[in-house]
Amino acid sequence: xxxxxxxxxxxxxxxxxxxxxxxxxxxxxxxxxxxxxxxxxxxxxxxxxxxxxxxxxxxxxxxxxxxxxxxxxxxxxxxxxxxxxxxxxxxxxxxxxxxxxxxxxxxxxxxxxxxxxxxxxxxxxxxxxxxxxxxxxxxxxxxxxxxxxxxxxxxxxxxxxxxxxxxxxxxxxxxxxxxxxxxxxxxxxxxxxxxxxxxxxxxxxxxxxxxxxxxxxxxxxxxxxxxxxxxxxxxxxxxxxxxxxxxx
Numbered sequence: 333x334x335x336x337x338x339x340x341x342x343x344x345x346x347x348x349x350x351x352x353x354x355x356x357x358x359x360x361x362x363x364x365x366x367x368x369x370x371x372x373x374x375x376x377x378x379x380x381x382x383x384x385x386x387x388x389x390x391x392x393x394x395x396x397x398x399x400x401x402x403x404x405x406x407x408x409x410x411x412x413x414x415x416x417x418x419x420x421x422x423x424x425x426x427x428x429x430x431x432x433x434x435x436x437x438x439x440x441x442x443x444x445x446x447x448x449x450x451x452x453x454x455x456x457x458x459x460x461x462x463x464x465x466x467x468x469x470x471x472x473x474x475x476x477x478x479x480x481x482x483x484x485x486x487x488x489x490x491x492x493x494x495x496x497x498x499x500x501x502x503x504x505x506x507x508x509x510x511x512x513x514x515x516x517x518x519x520x521x522x523x524x525x526x527x528x529x530x531x532x533x534x535x536x537x538x539x540x541x542x543x544x545x546x547x548x549x550x551x552x553x554x555x556x557x558x559x560x561x562x563x564x565x566x567x568x569x570x571x572x573x574x575x576x577x578x579x580x
Contacts, residue, residue, distance in 0.1 A: 335384045336578045339377070340365040341407060343391025343426060346525050346532075350517035351560070352387060352422070355567035361385070361574055377406065380413045385420045385574035388427030390515065392531075394481060395429035395439045408434045414509070420573035421509040422465075425479055428503075428511030435505050438484040447497050449480040451539040453551035456493040456501055456514070465510050466492040466502045468565040474555045476515040476523065477501075483513065508573050516563050520552040 338361050340349050345367060356363055361384055366377070380386075388407060398405045411434035414421045423431035429439045442448060454477060459470035469475060483500040485491050492502040492510075501513045518526075526532045527545050536544035 335382050335580070336360075337362045337364050337378055337382050338385040338387065338574055339383055340387045340389065341427070342367045342389045343393065344389075346529055347390050348517075348522060348525075349387060349389060350519055350522045351563055352424075352517045352567060352570075355564065355571050356574070359571055359575060361578060377410055380410070380417045380419050383414065383419050384578035385570070386410070386414045386422070388421075388423045388430055389517075390425030390427060390478075393426060394441070395426060395433050404430060415506050418506070418508060418577075420570065420577055421505070422570055423505075423509075423511040424517060425513060425515060428513050429481060429483055431505050431509065431511040432483045432500075432503070437486060437489065439481050440484055442480045442482055445482060447482065449535070449539050450477040450495065450497050451479075451536055451544075452477060452548065453555055454495060456495065458494050460490075460492040463492050463502075463504070464569040465566045466512070468562045469493070469516070472555070472559045472562050474551065475559065476518045476552070477513070478515060479513060483511070508577075510570075516566065518552070519560075520549070520556055523548060523552045 338356060342365060393401045393404060395404065408430050411431050415434060432439055453474035455472060455474050456469055459466060461467045461470050482498055485500045485503060490504040491500050492504060494501050498513060503511050505511055527548060533545055536548060540547060
């Protein structure tokens with residue numbers, strides 16, 4: 333039987349797949365969304381042979397905190413297996429960091445690099461316009477950044493975009509695998525849900541000041557009209573890869 337499952341791994345209830353899920357609407361693929369399972373093991377997840385695609389979302393954990401969050405070890409092993417078997421894969425924020433670790437790259441806290449958290453809407457720089465997933469975002473007015481840790485690329489890493497404080501905002505982990513440090517999935521409505529959570533609002537205010545919540549909401553609504561069609565082009569390519577892998 334063809335592999336028709338797209339597995340989406342969520343670490344936090346509110347950090348939903350947003351526009352990623354929208355892009356898969358009507359595909360006919362079996363979308364399986366799992367939220368972090370304490371004490372998870374490999375048997376709790378489908379084998380890569382059953383997957384048409386894999387998406388790993390963000391979260392506040394450090395990608396190397398395997399003792400505090402044992403499920404991250406399982407996810408890293410699944411990501412490494414997906415890379416070996418050519419399963420189309422997308423990692424977002426923490427998911428990108430886990431993908432980087434699965435590929436052997438280093439992830440470091442921003443404090444070790446002398447950098448503060450990167451929170452807010454800002455454009456990507458030095459975008460690889462030839463890349464089918466990240467390339468369309470070269471013309472985006474801004475994307476949402478919300479992270480502290482940084483992926484440290486090695487000389488062989490194909491970096492697809494950067495910002496002034498983060499040298500690896502996006503990278504290719506393989507022919508059909510991407511890591512995005514930023515949050516392409518977030519819509520203004522989803523951001524409202526984030527900012528309704530006290531922990532998110534507090535983190536934003538610590539980074540941006542007392543008016544952070546209002547600024548983030550206003551910037552989201554200002555960016556959305558131009559960003560959405562570009563994000564849809566990016567995610568349509570990912571959907572096409574999932575669909576192609578499903579019929580093998």
